[in-house]
Amino acid sequence: MRKLLLWVVLLLSFSARAQHTLHLVVKDDQSKLPLTGVTAYIADLKKGGVSDTSGHIIIKNIPSGKYEIKLSMVGYLPADKTLAFPLKSLDETVEVYLEPMAGELAEVVIQTNRTGRNRSEIPTRIEALPPEELDEKGTMRPGDIKMLLGEITGVHIQATSAVSGLASFRIEGLDSRYTQLLQDGLPTYDGFSGGLGLVQVSPLNLKQVEIIKGSASTLYGGGAIAGLVNLISKTPGKKPELNFLLNQNTAKGTDASGFYSQQWHEVGTTIFGVYNYNGAYDPGSTGFSAIPKTNRFLLNPRIFWKPGSKDSLWFGVNILHEDRKGGDMQVLRGHPDNLHQYFEHNISDRLSSQFSYTHKLDSNSQFNFKNTVGYFNRKLSQPQFNFRGVQVSSYTEANYVRNGKVANWVAGADVWTDHLTPKDGSANLGYSRNTYGLFAQNTFKPAKWFAVESGLRLDGNSPSPATPSNGLFLLPRVNGLFRLNEHWTSRIGGGLGYKMPDIFNDDAEEQGYRYLQPLNIGATKAERSSGANWDVNYKGVVGDAFLQVNQLFFLTRVNDPLILQHNAFINAPGYLLSKGTETNMKLLMDELGIYLGYTYTDVQRHFNGLASAQTLTPKHQLNADMTYEIENSFRAGIEGFYTGAQLLGDGTTGRSYWTFGLLVQKMWKHFDIFINGENLTDQRQSRWGTIYTGPMSSPIFKDIYAPLDGAVINAGIRIKLLN
Structure with missing residues (x-):
C-alpha cells in the first residue's frame, strides 16, 4: 500500500512538472491571411513570442494548468485566448483571428507623398482622417469643412467676415496663405478663390x-x-453605392445631397451633387447676420477607365454656383433705409476640370500625369463698392515613381499658371503668374528601424519678385523615421519654403479688397521660410485598451512677411517665428473611444528689433471627444473644445471659452437617422459685447475670435439604396 501511494505521489509530481509547447497561428479576421509581428504573452508565466511570416508563434516550457494568452499588434484590436494544458492533442495548432482596428488607429495608405505606402512606414509626419471619422463629421456639418478641419489639433479656424460666414484655417498659428488646400493632389482653391474655398467644399x-x-x-x-x-x-468600390442625405438645422439651414458610384468591367463613375440653403440668421439680435443668406449648388461627376492591366485614368468636372449675402438683417429682408444700408454680397461661379493618368511600366514603377484647369468668377459687393474678377488657373504635372525594397523614388516636373482679370471697372488688382518646377524625392530604408526621406525642388517664377531670389527658389527637405520597437517611433525633419507675393490673404478678405493698392511684384520680396518638427509616437495595449500617444514639437521662421499697411502690401522689416507643441492621445476600449488633443502655439512678430505677439492666435487649445459606437448599428458621442485668450488688433484680449457638442446616430441597412448639437452652452462673442463700432449704416467690425451663431442643433436622414 505504501508503494502504491508513493507511486501516485511521484506520478502527480511528474505531471505537475510536465512542460508543454504551444503552437499558435494568428490570422487577419477579414482576409484570413497570416499576420507577421503579432505578440503573444502569458502574464502568469512571463513568457511570450512573436509571429513569423507564416503567422506562427511557438511558446515552450508551459506547465500544466489554465492560462490566459494576450495577443496584440499595431492596427488590430487586442484579443485574449484562455487554454488549458495539456491540450487535448499534443500536436494541436491553435488558430486565432485578430480584428483589424477601424478609424484613427487603423493603418491607412497615404497618397499625398505619391508612393502609396502605409502611414507608419513614411518618414514624413502625415495625419489622416479615415472614412469613419469623415462620416461622423459629415452628419454634424454637411455644408462645408470648417468643423472638419477646426477639430484637428494644431489647426485653427479664423473668421474673415463678421456677417458673411467666410473663414480661413491656420496651421501652427500661421496665416492661411502659408497653407495649400488640395483636392486629390491638385491645387484647386488658391488666389481669389481661396477666400471661399473652406465654405464651399462639402465633406460628403x-x-x-x-x-x-x-x-x-x-x-x-x-x-x-x-x-x-x-x-x-x-x-x-466593388459594390455600387447610391445614397441621399437630408439635413435641417435650427439656424435656418437645409442641406440635400446625393452620391452615386459604380464600377463595371473597365469603366466606373461617381456622381456627387449638393444643394445648400441658409436663411439669414441673427441669434444675438445684433441687427447683423451671424449666418448669411446662402444658396449653393454643386455638381461633381467623374469617369474612371481602365483600358488594360497597365493603364488607368479618370476625368472629373466640378461645377459650383453660390449666392451668399450677409449684413444688416433689415437689408437682407428687402427693407433698406437711411440707417439700414450695410451688406456684403458674394456671387461666385466655379468651373474646373481634373484629369489623372497612370501607366505602369513594370511591377515596381509607374508614370503619372495629372492636370487641372479652373475658371472662377467672383463678384463682391458692398455699399458703394464692387469688385469683380475672373481667375483662370491651371496645374500640370508629370512624375515617375519607383518603389524598391530599400529605396523609393519620385521625380517630376510641373507648371502652374494663375491669372486674375478685374472686370466692370474694378480696381487694378489683376495679376499674372507662371511657376515652373522640377522636383525629386527619395525614401531610403536601409534597416527595419530606420528610414530617411529627402527631397529637392527648384522653382522658377515669372514675373520674378525683388532680389535676392529673382524668381528662383531651391528647396531642400529631409525627414527621418526611427522605429525603436513595435511600440515606439519618432520622426524628425525640416525644410525650406517660400511664398510668392500676392494680395490674397486674411487681411484682404476681411477688408473685402476695398481701397487696396495694386501690388508691384518686382519691387516686393518673396516670403522665405525654414522650419523643423520632431515627434514621438507610442502605440500599444494597456490592459484591455489600445493606446496611441503622439507628442509633436514644431518651429517655423518666415522672413520678410507680407503685411497690409495703409492699404498697401509691403515686406515687414523682420520675421515671424512660430513655435509650439501638440499632444494627441487616443484610447480605444471595445466600442468606446476617447480622444484628447492639446495645442500650445506661440507666434511672435520680430519687426524692427521688437517682439510682439501675433493677433488672433490662441496660445492654448484643447479638444476632447468620447464616442461609443457599435459598427454599422449605433453611434453616440460628446465633445468639448477649449479656446484660450487671444490678443486682438485693438490691443485688447478676447476671452477664453468652452464649447460642447453631442451626436446620436442610429444606422440600419438602408437608412441612418442622426441628431447633433453644436455649442450647446451657447457661447457667442455678441453676448460679451458689441461686435462693431461706428454707425449701423457703415459699421467697423471688431476682430471675430469666438462663435457668432451660438447653439445650433441639426437632424437628418441618410437613405442608402445601394450598399
Whole structure:
C-alpha cells in the first residue's frame, strides 16, 4: 500500500512538472491571411513570442494548468485566448483571428507623398482622417469643412467676415496663405478663390483627408510653408453605392445631397451633387447676420477607365454656383433705409476640370500625369463698392515613381499658371503668374528601424519678385523615421519654403479688397521660410485598451512677411517665428473611444528689433471627444473644445471659452437617422459685447475670435439604396 501511494505521489509530481509547447497561428479576421509581428504573452508565466511570416508563434516550457494568452499588434484590436494544458492533442495548432482596428488607429495608405505606402512606414509626419471619422463629421456639418478641419489639433479656424460666414484655417498659428488646400493632389482653391474655398467644399464625397504640418514644398511648391491639406475623393468600390442625405438645422439651414458610384468591367463613375440653403440668421439680435443668406449648388461627376492591366485614368468636372449675402438683417429682408444700408454680397461661379493618368511600366514603377484647369468668377459687393474678377488657373504635372525594397523614388516636373482679370471697372488688382518646377524625392530604408526621406525642388517664377531670389527658389527637405520597437517611433525633419507675393490673404478678405493698392511684384520680396518638427509616437495595449500617444514639437521662421499697411502690401522689416507643441492621445476600449488633443502655439512678430505677439492666435487649445459606437448599428458621442485668450488688433484680449457638442446616430441597412448639437452652452462673442463700432449704416467690425451663431442643433436622414 505504501508503494502504491508513493507511486501516485511521484506520478502527480511528474505531471505537475510536465512542460508543454504551444503552437499558435494568428490570422487577419477579414482576409484570413497570416499576420507577421503579432505578440503573444502569458502574464502568469512571463513568457511570450512573436509571429513569423507564416503567422506562427511557438511558446515552450508551459506547465500544466489554465492560462490566459494576450495577443496584440499595431492596427488590430487586442484579443485574449484562455487554454488549458495539456491540450487535448499534443500536436494541436491553435488558430486565432485578430480584428483589424477601424478609424484613427487603423493603418491607412497615404497618397499625398505619391508612393502609396502605409502611414507608419513614411518618414514624413502625415495625419489622416479615415472614412469613419469623415462620416461622423459629415452628419454634424454637411455644408462645408470648417468643423472638419477646426477639430484637428494644431489647426485653427479664423473668421474673415463678421456677417458673411467666410473663414480661413491656420496651421501652427500661421496665416492661411502659408497653407495649400488640395483636392486629390491638385491645387484647386488658391488666389481669389481661396477666400471661399473652406465654405464651399462639402465633406460628403470624401474618403480620406491627409494633413502635413510644416514645410511640404518639395512635391507641392510654394505656399506650403505651414503645411497642406489634401482632400481625397471617393472612388468606385466593388459594390455600387447610391445614397441621399437630408439635413435641417435650427439656424435656418437645409442641406440635400446625393452620391452615386459604380464600377463595371473597365469603366466606373461617381456622381456627387449638393444643394445648400441658409436663411439669414441673427441669434444675438445684433441687427447683423451671424449666418448669411446662402444658396449653393454643386455638381461633381467623374469617369474612371481602365483600358488594360497597365493603364488607368479618370476625368472629373466640378461645377459650383453660390449666392451668399450677409449684413444688416433689415437689408437682407428687402427693407433698406437711411440707417439700414450695410451688406456684403458674394456671387461666385466655379468651373474646373481634373484629369489623372497612370501607366505602369513594370511591377515596381509607374508614370503619372495629372492636370487641372479652373475658371472662377467672383463678384463682391458692398455699399458703394464692387469688385469683380475672373481667375483662370491651371496645374500640370508629370512624375515617375519607383518603389524598391530599400529605396523609393519620385521625380517630376510641373507648371502652374494663375491669372486674375478685374472686370466692370474694378480696381487694378489683376495679376499674372507662371511657376515652373522640377522636383525629386527619395525614401531610403536601409534597416527595419530606420528610414530617411529627402527631397529637392527648384522653382522658377515669372514675373520674378525683388532680389535676392529673382524668381528662383531651391528647396531642400529631409525627414527621418526611427522605429525603436513595435511600440515606439519618432520622426524628425525640416525644410525650406517660400511664398510668392500676392494680395490674397486674411487681411484682404476681411477688408473685402476695398481701397487696396495694386501690388508691384518686382519691387516686393518673396516670403522665405525654414522650419523643423520632431515627434514621438507610442502605440500599444494597456490592459484591455489600445493606446496611441503622439507628442509633436514644431518651429517655423518666415522672413520678410507680407503685411497690409495703409492699404498697401509691403515686406515687414523682420520675421515671424512660430513655435509650439501638440499632444494627441487616443484610447480605444471595445466600442468606446476617447480622444484628447492639446495645442500650445506661440507666434511672435520680430519687426524692427521688437517682439510682439501675433493677433488672433490662441496660445492654448484643447479638444476632447468620447464616442461609443457599435459598427454599422449605433453611434453616440460628446465633445468639448477649449479656446484660450487671444490678443486682438485693438490691443485688447478676447476671452477664453468652452464649447460642447453631442451626436446620436442610429444606422440600419438602408437608412441612418442622426441628431447633433453644436455649442450647446451657447457661447457667442455678441453676448460679451458689441461686435462693431461706428454707425449701423457703415459699421467697423471688431476682430471675430469666438462663435457668432451660438447653439445650433441639426437632424437628418441618410437613405442608402445601394450598399
